[in-house]
Amino acid sequence: MPSVIHWFRRDLRIADNTALYHAAAGGSVIPVYILSSWKGQHYWTGANRQHFLCGCLESLAKNLETLSGRLIIREGDALTELRKLLSETGATAIHFNRDPDPFGKAVEKELTDLCTELGVACHGHDDVAMHNPSEVLTQTGNPYKVYTPYSRNWLSLEKPAPLPKPKSLNTPPGIPSLPLPTTAHWGLKTPSAELPEPSERAARSRIARAVSEITAKYSARRDLPAEDGTSRLSQDLRYGLISIRTLYAKVIAGQINASSAARPSIDIYIKELAWRDFYFAILHHFPHVLNHEFNEDWKGLPWDEPGENFEKWKRGETGFPIVDAGMRQLLKTGFMHNRVRMITAMFLTKDLHIDWKLGESHFMQHLTDGEIASNNGGWQWSAGTGADAAPYFRIQNPWTQTARYDPDGIYIKRWIPELANIHPKRFQAPPEDGRPLAPGYPLPCLDHKTERDRTLAIFKKHRGA
Ligand SMILES: Cc1cc2nc3c(=O)[nH]c(=O)nc-3n(C[C@H](O)[C@H](O)[C@H](O)COP(=O)(O)OP(=O)(O)OC[C@H]3O[C@@H](n4cnc5c(N)ncnc54)[C@H](O)[C@@H]3O)c2cc1C
Structure with missing residues (x-):
């Protein structure tokens, strides 16, 4: 019986996996994951995500066994490894789910050429997004640059239904595989952060909790x-421990049974999925965003050199409790709440005047997601x-954001134990007496109003220029 390869990438599950489902329809499947071989520091990757990935692979390997499959692990350049695997196994086709990032897309193009050269069928599938970027376009066939009309169109489209998991994979025996990796593979230490359990089963129970609670x-x-x-x-x-289709289907099923008071709230959740x-569509249509400002008006904005204040921001020692709480949550858990992501990101760019690309990279190094x-x-x-950014003159004030979103200081105290005994009102304005809030906790590293005015002046001058 001819075999086909399923190349696992960011789709580490057996249920509702488009490419795996189609690969299994052809008979015997060789599931492979190819480890990257970079070591040590990476400006966009870190121990949290690699550790989570290792857990996902371990649980995927077990899940594949339940389908008479075996996960083959290889390491190195994806194209070289897939060429070798094709020649070792005589597989007649490769299936994979398409990647949303330019880096992954470049490899897919090379893989298509390789398959043509070798006479092997190459099947790329859409899987990661609910709707492919080319499905959600304006009436004139152009990409949207603003979220609200995009989401209206997105919401109006029929949603693809989840696919069943394959019945059997029948991986042929004897194909050599490397052992499952640990973070040491990339020269990284096991992270101290407590990460969520990395398995398809755990992710499905997280969906169930999301729907019920x-x-x-x-x-x-x-x-x-x-x-x-x-x-x-x-x-x-x-x-890809869960698919967006499965998540959507479960949320909609929950909405049908929800009270009429709860339904609008569930609609808001669905809009977050949009x-x-x-953002997948923005990256697809405007890949320059990886290196430049999306909005041409702001290309070449003058940023300050990242100095000691950048280090304070990363460590959560700016003296702005809400900013520091967020940055410490990130370091301790590999996660940061969305509202606080906005506050800390705006603080870096609008108060410290530091290039967003440096913050983007710091987040990528630590965020498990x-x-x-x-x-x-x-x-x-x-x-x-x-795209659809907050206009430059809308600058969040970290003190008033605290009053609005953490009025009792519970979040701040959770991540900054030095402040456990401080009255929450004192997190909502700079210290009036000019003294630190608590021993060991720093004074604010800057005056928000002064830096806000400076940001307005920088943006105005740049636009004029
Ligand atoms: C500066 C900054 C950096 C961010 N970096 C990431 C990132 O690297 N990875 C990431 O997944 N999200 C990122 N987000 C978006 C958002 O913060 C996270 O998706 C969210 O906090 C994840 O928590 P949740 O699963 O509990 O989200 P929920 O609020 O429960 O939302 C459900 C899902 O909707 C999607 N979602 C929600 N909000 C957004 C959003 N604003 N943009 C895109 N998708 C969204 C996510 O897939 C999320 O899991 C970033 C936001 C900001 C402001």
Whole structure:
């Protein structure tokens, strides 16, 4: 019986996996994952995500065994490894789910050429987004640059249904494989951060919890970082432990049974899923966003050199409690609440005047859910340079943001234990007496109003120029 290869990439699950489903229809499947061989420091990757990836691969290997499959691990350049595997196994086709990032797309193009050269069928499938970027276009066939009309169109489209998991894979015996990796493979230490359990089963129970406990109250709680009010599924979507179709189908099923009061809140949750697709589409249609401002007006903005204040920002020692709490949550857990991502990102770009690309890279090194498109979109939104970004003159004030979103200081105290005994009102304005809030906690490293005025002047001057 001829075999076909399924090349696992960011789709580390057996259920509702488009390429795996189609590969299995052809008979015997050789599932392969190819480890990258970079070592040590990487400006866009770090121990949290690699550790999570290792867990995902371990659980995937077990899940594949339940389908008479065996995960083959290889290491190195994807094209070289796939060429070798084709020649070792005589496989007649390769299936893979398409990648949303320019780096992955470049490899796919080379793979298509390789398959043509070898006379092997090459099947790329759409899987990662709910709707492919070319499905959601304006009436004139152009990409959207603004989220609201994009989301209206996105919401109006029929949603693809989940696919069943394959019945059997029948991987041929005897194909050599490397052992499952640990973070040491990349020269990294096991992270100290407590990461979510990396398995398809755990991700599915996180969906179940989101549907039963989160989405109905999402609109009231999603902006409050002290609350457990968001679904915490971003790392699962990032590594494909769940598919966006399955998540959507479960949320809609929950909405049908929800009270009429809860339904609008669930609609708001669904619109967040459209943001994810929106940023995939922006990256697809405007790949220059990886290196430049989306909005040409802001190309070449003069940023300050990252000095000691950048280090303070990374460590969570700026003296702005809400900023520091967010940055410490990131270091301790590999996650940061969305509202605080916006506050910390705006602080870096509008108060410290530091290039958003440096913040983008720091987030990518630490976030377990680090997703190139969403991270870039979130950073450019906060910097005021992106698609549908906050206009440059709308600059969040970290003190008033605290009063609004963490009025009782619960989130701040959770991540900054030095401040445990401080009255929360004192997190909502700079210290009046000019003294630190607590021993060991720094004074604010700058005056927000002064830096806000400077940002306005920089942006105005740049636009004039
Ligand atoms: C500066 C900055 C950087 C960000 N970097 C990332 C990143 O690297 N990876 C990432 O997945 N998200 C990123 N986001 C978006 C958002 O913060 C996270 O998706 C969210 O906090 C994940 O938590 P959750 O799963 O509980 O989200 P929920 O609030 O429960 O939302 C459900 C899902 O919707 C999607 N989603 C929600 N909000 C957004 C958004 N604004 N943009 C895109 N998708 C969204 C995510 O897939 C999320 O898992 C970033 C936002 C900002 C402002």
